[in-house]
Amino acid sequence: MARVNAEKLGTEPISQLLIKQSVPASIGILVMSINILVDTIFVGNWIGPIAIAAINVVLPVSFFIAALGMAIGIGGASVISRALGADLKEKALKTFGNQISITLLITLSTMALGLIFMNTLIPAFGGKGDIFEPAKIYYRIVVIGVPILALTMMGNSVIRAEGKPKFAMIAMIIPSIGNLIMDYFFINVFDWGMMGAAWATTGSYILCLLYIIYFFMSSKSELKLRYQDLGFDANILKEIASLGFVTMARQAVVSLIYLILNNILFKLGGENSVTVYAIISRMLMFALFPVLGVTQGFLPIAGFNYGANKSERVRESINKAILYAAGLGLLVFGLIMFFAPEIASVFTQDADILEKTPSAMRWVFAAIPIIALQLIGSAYFQAIGKAKPAFFLTLSRQGFCFIPLILILPKFYGEFGVWISFPLADILSTIITAFFLNREIKKNLLNKKSTIS
Template sequence: MAKISSEALGTQPISKLLIQQAVPASIGILVMSLNMIVDTIFLGRWIGPLAISAITVVIPVTFFIGAIGLAVGIGGSSVLSRALGANDQDKALRVFGNQVTLTFLTSALLASLGLIFQDYLIEFFGADDSFKEYALTYYRIVLYGIVMLSLCMMGNTVIRAEGQPTFAMIAMILPAIGNIFMDYVLINVLDYGMEGAAWATFISYAICFGFIAWFFIIKSELRLSFECFKLKQKIVKEISGLSFVTLARQATISVLTILLNNVLIDYGDALDVASYGIISRMLMFALFPVIGINQGFMPIAGYNYGANKYERVRETINTSIKYGGILAVVIFTVIMIFPESFVSLFVSSKESLDAKTLADNAEILKRTPSALRLVFLATPVIIVQLIGSAYFQAIGKAIPALLLSLTKQGFFLIPLILILPPFFGVLGIWIAFPIADVLSTILTGYYLNKEIKNNLTKPDGFISS
């Protein structure tokens, strides 16, 4: 049955396939982002806004190490999808085995270095004395489990590449539910504060790792032998070339977050860092269906490109942009109308809180809604940039995929964040987001349209030399 489901990527109607792939991915992302939202709400309400500032500065390093798995997963799964499309089962197995080995070795090395240099890194990421101890407490414990997270992120992309999006969804839902439950017990009931929040996150990683290990042992069509785990230069090179695209994008996001934290401290204060922490979680939460469309798009495009079914690839691009665009407009409308309602979830107005915490909460409610509106201002057009960069990665064209995936954060947003704040202060940071979205969409749309005209007008079954 698993084999049939992967073959279905090349035969079933594109709209049906996209829904089958995107809905579970969207639900998984929704639950995962709800987990981050609830986690942040618990911290803000039960510990205070500075706890939000603390996890915001920790995210870049944990995000980057965890993203090793995502990078190897997406890059390798592009190779794996095309191997399945070409009915090359042996290559698919070797690719997956090499993905596991690469993810484990790389993430373990980086986690070790992260623990050795923890004091330096926390300060480099933008923590000041007002919340540094909170950040260190969270950082140390979460890093103990980061290898599990990295393997989970890798395994999840492989599950989708097999044509099993429902299991990929479950792998995201289970740890999210576990984290929310453990947050409540460890922070609210047992009053362990930041330490409780960190251990809840660690436990969620373990839950996800356990489920994904079960899937590949019991359910997967990819039955690995010991030989598959041995690194092969040709396969590693192919995986790495495409993985570098995702890794570079994730590294750029980490650099961006570090830069944002430091610029916000320079032109604002710790509460502006907390505002960004809220906005960054809202970005993932609100955009979950658009990201789901993007994730659902990749295995369909990769499989059909590997099978030389170019008309189906074109249809996949058009359908994904259409559906994603409609969803993006709905999200934009809701955010523009109700920003205060979303921000108010993260702070408490209970009179039992001390005077400083109440004052901080009031200031967060004052600053954040307008910033949220500005950051989401160009939401209706972002699907073109997402699908464009994902397309080149799905078909194995690493250099265009790398350059296009870096357009928003690397080529536009980082320079704008350096240029605008000296003139506009913290406001310059928020207006940099929509400007970067528009510029990156224009550039990506141009190259995607050129690619379609030049390389996707070949007849189905044609194999380029």
């Protein structure tokens, strides 16, 4: 029964599959993004705008550790999708077991280092002045729970690789709802302040992990883990690492960007400018949910059909995923352009922040309609197991294009230089991705031979 579900990735119409895979992924991302937004609104209104900046300082550190689980999950999911497509069940099981073992080993070690160097990391990421103390309270509790988050991110990717998007969606919805409920009680009712916000976040991770454990122990999953699957396999670990490194590098760059931007903005405009960026970054997570949902839905479809040597279906999935994601990106663009002031006012009533945020937000979202090609293009190479181009294209937007721009432009244009860097990086990286994706389709995809072993 489970095998039949996986095989649908190679037989059902691509449009139908994209909707089935993308809608649950989009809903999951939406709920998670709403959770982040509401969490920020609660913190801003019940604790204060400095608390928003404090959480934004902690995010890159917790994101980096959690990204280890995400990287292992997505890297292994690519292997699992292609293995299921080629009917290599043993390889899929061994991959899943190795994912669990390496996630625990790496994230627990990294968590320990994060706690040891806490007082150094927080100021380095912009936690200075009045931001430091609330950031420290939030950091300590959240980092303790990050290994649990890493396991949930890993497990969620594997659920999606099995072709079970609805269960992956539920796994994202449960912690989001749980976090909001705990936010209300811990912050508003119990008056725990930053400690309450942190425990609500960590508690939500635990709820998510419990659900994922239930999924894999039930009849709903075809990956019935055996004890021997937990033992390390060098070849599988190498394949997971080569593909997962793409995601890890992307998340590491995100953390680096937070570090650079928080420090640049603190110098240019103090705590308020850091808060403006915190609000915009939350909106980026929220507003892009449909585009990211299509990208997530596209991954198992491309991976399975590539493993099954169905290159025509792979090409069709690329074209339709770009078309759907671009249309949704255009809709997001229009909403942000028209409602930026109203969006900013939801987070805070601080006059200075409300004055700065709408204009900055519009510039940050200015090139959103075209990034669909960049996201789908880089995701394609990761889905089919081509780590080098996936790595390059994934980093092209935020690393190779964006970081140099934010280091140079603010020296000439101040805060405006920061905000204009976002659309410029989007445009440049999309041009680069279009070139590589077009070359791949013409030279390799038309005559693809399976590399599954």
